[in-house]
């Protein structure tokens with residue numbers, strides 16, 4: 001596997017809000033390509049601990065190799081790294097209560113997952129309709145697309161894709177079944193609900209997002225993490241979360257508002273922090289990134 005060029009999103013802002021303390025204990029809930037983790041590790045020093053989750057075995061292997069390179073570079077300055085090849089919704093059973101100085105999550109899919117056609121996340125390259133982050137378990141997008149009834153499909157495309165033309169798309173999918181590849185699905189969706197004048201996104205973007213969210217239970221995962229985070233952080237510990245679409249950001253915003261009201265957190269970002277122009281130019285993924293941060297009271 002090649003090592004794609006990778007610049008972690010909102011890196012400076014993540015480091016500012018996470019406020020990495022040498023010798024501290026931090027969690028990266030979404031290790032991915034180890035971009036953020038590497039920079040956290042550089043600041044932790046030999047007494048620090050970084051616990052990193054990823055449920056994607058391919059990402060974990062790649063990240064492991066990158067962290068080995070970092071170990072060779074940092075030598076005795078390398079902190080202890082604990083890799084946890086699991087979902088971050090399991091954090092509460094993997095981490096001591098009130099033990100963390102900070103927790104970071106950079107939600108969504110990595111460029112590795114999007115770029116590798118065989119993972120089935122992208123309509124830009126043809127691959128099997130898989131979309132599972134954790135390839136060891138769970139139902140694939142192909143199963144959802146070919147087995148759900150039309151109403152269920154329409155509801156999920158509406159709810160998780162925020163796609164107003166969901167009924168029409170669901171009807172076209174059911175007529176075209178079986179659908180087994182990303183290109184086939186993209187074709188069916190684009191024909192049923194073509195991009196409209198002025199649309200900035202591909203006609204199939206919302207449907208693919210909906211399937212990905214469903215296959216990986218992405219919103220359920222975030223909900224569980226938001227519920228367990230307060231008990232895992234030390235007083236003063238930082239929570240830094242990066243969302244990529246409105247459904248994710250709404251969950252974070254609502255949880256922060258409630259936790260701010262009940263004095264569980266002090267919310268550090270009145271408005272979400274977004275990328276600057278230069279980052280947006282260099283890294284298209286950063287254009288939809290929204291960072292929110294809080295400190296445990």
Ligand SMILES: C[S@@+](CC[C@H](N)C(=O)[O-])C[C@H]1O[C@@H](n2cnc3c(N)ncnc32)[C@H](O)[C@@H]1O
Pocket residue numbers: 006007008009029030031032033034035036037053054055056059086087088089106107108109110111133221
């Ligand atoms: C956007 S990437 C993270 C990129 C990373 N911050 C970096 O700098 O390289 C998201 C990663 O989180 C993982 N992921 C997403 N949801 C997860 C979950 N619920 N549990 C564990 N890992 C998850 C994905 O497999 C993916 O590798």
